[in-house]
Amino acid sequence: MRLDVHNSDVPRLCLSCEARHRGVCGVLEPSQLVRLSRHTVRHEAAPGAELLAPGEPVRRYSNILAGVVKLTMTLPDGRQQIVGLQFAPDFLGRPFAQTSEVRAEAAGFVRLCSFPRETLEELMREAPALHQRLHEQALRELDDARGWMLTLGRKSASERVASFLLLVARRADPEEQGESAFDIPLGRADIADFLGLTEETVSRQVTSLRKAGIISLETSRSLVVADHEALRNAAGEGSQGAPSSRRSGRTQSRS
Amino acid sequence: MRLDVHNSDVPRLCLSCEARHRGVCGVLEPSQLVRLSRHTVRHEAAPGAELLAPGEPVRRYSNILAGVVKLTMTLPDGRQQIVGLQFAPDFLGRPFAQTSEVRAEAAGFVRLCSFPRETLEELMREAPALHQRLHEQALRELDDARGWMLTLGRKSASERVASFLLLVARRADPEEQGESAFDIPLGRADIADFLGLTEETVSRQVTSLRKAGIISLETSRSLVVADHEALRNAAGEGSQGAPSSRRSGRTQSRS
DNA sequence: TTCTGCAGTTGACTCAGATCAACCCGCCGA
DNA sequence: TCGGCGGGTTGATCTGAGTCAACTGCAGAA
Numbered sequence A, B: 001m002r003l004d005v006h007n008s009d010v011p012r013l014c015l016s017c018e019a020r021h022r023g024v025c026g027v028l029e030p031s032q033l034v035r036l037s038r039h040t041v042r043h044e045a046a047p048g049a050e051l052l053a054p055g056e057p058v059r060r061y062s063n064i065l066a067g068v069v070k071l072t073m074t075l076p077d078g079r080q081q082i083v084g085l086q087f088a089p090d091f092l093g094r095p096f097a098q099t100s101e102v103r104a105e106a107a108g109f110v111r112l113c114s115f116p117r118e119t120l121e122e123l124m125r126e127a128p129a130l131h132q133r134l135h136e137q138a139l140r141e142l143d144d145a146r147g148w149m150l151t152l153g154r155k156s157a158s159e160r161v162a163s164f165l166l167l168v169a170r171r172a173d174p175e176e177q178g179e180s181a182f183d184i185p186l187g188r189a190d191i192a193d194f195l196g197l198t199e200e201t202v203s204r205q206v207t208s209l210r211k212a213g214i215i216s217l218e219t220s221r222s223l224v225v226a227d228h229e230a231l232r233n234a235a236g237e238g239s240q241g242a243p244s245s246r247r248s249g250r251t252q253s254r255s
Numbered sequence C: 001t002t003c004t005g006c007a008g009t010t011g012a013c014t015c016a017g018a019t020c021a022a023c024c025c026g027c028c029g030a
Numbered sequence D: 001t002c003g004g005c006g007g008g009t010t011g012a013t014c015t016g017a018g019t020c021a022a023c024t025g026c027a028g029a030a
Helices: A030-038 A117-126 A128-154 A157-172 A188-195 A199-211 A228-234 B030-038 B117-126 B128-154 B157-172 B188-195 B199-211 B228-234
Strands: A041-045 A050-052 A060-074 A080-086 A103-116 A181-183 A215-217 A222-225 B041-045 B050-052 B060-074 B080-086 B103-116 B181-183 B215-217 B222-225
Touching: A030 A117, A060 A117, A060 A188, A060 B128, A080 A128, A080 A188, A080 B128, A103 A117, A117 A128, A128 A157, A128 B060, A128 B080, A128 B128, A157 A181, A157 A188, A157 A199, A157 A222, A157 A228, A188 A199, A199 A215, B030 B117, B060 B117, B060 B188, B080 B128, B080 B188, B103 B117, B117 B128, B128 B157, B157 B181, B157 B188, B157 B199, B157 B222, B157 B228, B188 B199, B199 B215
Parallel strands: none
Antiparallel strands: A041 A103, A050 A103, A060 A080, A060 A103, A181 A222, A215 A222, B041 B103, B050 B103, B060 B080, B060 B103, B181 B222, B215 B222
């Protein structure tokens, strides 16, 4: 997989990492930026590298510059669930906590810009805009997590897979108009860990979406959405009542 | 269900709502408290009352003084999932968003203290301590939501039910030592909506935990944990490897 | 070029949990 | 006192997705 830094021609917002949007640097005053930059380290991580260990003290926060990071939780007996995905300009870390409850792992190659815990907390105290930006990201992640709770608790296997593909497509093309090929940032096993399914089931559902003409695949990692409307319906988010059979979650009318 | 305000003999922190701990009032200066109180309204909600509608503009924020609030999400075809539960001194609302993605509904009788959006946002700008408290609650809710993603994605029905009962027991008795009866704040149907199961399955699993001697029930709403250790194991959080059969989430070793 | 290994796919079979249906029981109102 | 109702339990049956296993195809090493 190739590393690609998005919009590298954008004005540099952070002296050492060029982070923008949701990254922490974009909202700082020039003088604060300089201070932050002094403690900043850029580095890369290979696929599978552990960026944050569960239970370990959190020493550094990071901006993700390129690549995708998986957040996972694991049961004592080894069953694993991906509880979040973080993309390009996201902030990585857990403010106000001594340790992280989740494990963060690079999916594919990842480029990071990281700085010591103390520096960021100091800046957070001084710069309300930074504090607010991090608060907003936390709330956005909370909304996402709750959306996935709905998916995990109530959707069928094919709806889950469609929902995931929709996530990938929307991230690359929020308008949902384009027909270009999107790169799927996870392998089948990781998709399964994200959706609470098995690798085999994911594979079967992808195949059936392909046979239904809703998507097509150039390679197993590259997705082309042929029919956005149909994909949205397949994800259980369509406007018309879905044909799902499962009862789950009372459909009955309410007082 | 009886309304009980916890610790009503605690020093009043908010002139009109006595909120404490995680509530918004506890961290304000006296002068700010007075200002907030001027716009504050106390009210009660009956079981099933809608406190926050999905898609509707958010006009008021609230402190929960007593009772339990369900946060739910619903698919277009009616399948429903509870994506969060909020208890006594929690804050209810979604800062920085025009509309809420979730529906908030009273489970049982709820007592609230609420104030206009503008007032709170104004105070948040002035009082970093308040801002930080809300940020911390958001992060705590995020951790909770991710924990439930693991439960929904990877645990079996009996583990889910045990996990839920553990949640109830821990909330009333964080030490996990007592043997008193805990009030289960939800009916079977709501528990099912929380755990991504059906009412019947919840009922069966409760019965089987009872037959195994791990819990006992005085009424269907009152729980006595007979063996905390066993309950933790049944929830899949035990120290020894659980006897679960389901493969899901690669148990295989990793590089 | 062949060998090896990994990622993904496909098939046959099984089983946990959904579905459908009957039933129990405490409560409230007539 | 009765009847209806809502919440909860139990039983019989069905099915979607997990399990186990074989197989494909590609990519890198020998």
